[in-house]
Amino acid sequence: MVAAINESAGLAGLPVTDSAPHERGDAARNRALLLDAARALIAEHGADAVTMDDVASAAGVGKGTLFRRFGSRAGLMIVLLDEDEKVQQQAFMFGPPPLGPGASPVERLLAYGRERLRFVWDHRALLSDAGRDPQTRFNAPAMLHRSHVRMLLATAGTSGDLDGQADALLSLLDSDYVTHQVEDLGRSLETQGQAWEDVVRKLCGT
Structure with a gap:
């Protein structure tokens, strides 16, 4: 609570x-x-x-x-992305654990990373388009994700530069990076989810 x-x-x-x-x-x-x-x-x-x-x-x-x-076409794509983003944001802010409140911060970070990987893969083209424009790449929804990850790192007792750590973690969820991992390197979402878990546990000392 x-x-x-x-x-x-x-x-x-x-x-x-x-x-x-x-x-x-x-x-x-x-x-x-x-x-x-x-x-x-x-x-x-x-x-x-x-x-x-x-x-x-x-x-x-x-x-x-x-x-x-x-x-414009870009405007339409942003609205489509925002509608689905809102559903996921509600889930990690207010939904049931382990994604939402009620689980430990490490469990929530692990659930968030795996859920976000699926979202990024399903919306990779829209996210890639949005990522090319600084006005959409760093908009309010993106900053909400960053603040969420940073807050969980802080609650887990992680020391050091929390801003840098949050940015490093979120780089693993970048749409172009995830697509490159799957399509060029043959690394599945499950494999990438395990990589996310490894980094989270290293940062949080678990």
Whole structure:
């Protein structure tokens, strides 16, 4: 309980990914149609192959509606990523242990790393696109992840430069790094998860 209270206090200034503003019924329906269409196309063809024309056609709306709602292809991709990010952020901040409060900080770090590896792999194209722009690479959701890892390291009693240690750990979860490990080096997510665990235990002295 104390850990949960401390976490809520420590992360209070870093909100979970912002929700979309309140919309009229027809605008909200169009938004949902477009996002559902984009998700389905990405699942079938991969993010790199999906165009704005494809999304508009699949959703049955004009391309102008799509551009007015999201501004650009990059804007659409960021919204898709943010929606899924919000679900994961809620899980590690408020969900059941070991990912959420209630487990030891080391157990939570281990669960976080493995869960995040799966998320990064499933969203690798979107995260890679976002990572090329400093405005999205270091946005509020990214800083929330960093603060979460740093807080768990501190709660575990880790000594030394916590900022550097958090950054070093999170580099193992970078989308381009994870993709390179899987596609070029043949290192599975399970193998990478074990590497994450080894580094966490070294840092935390367990």
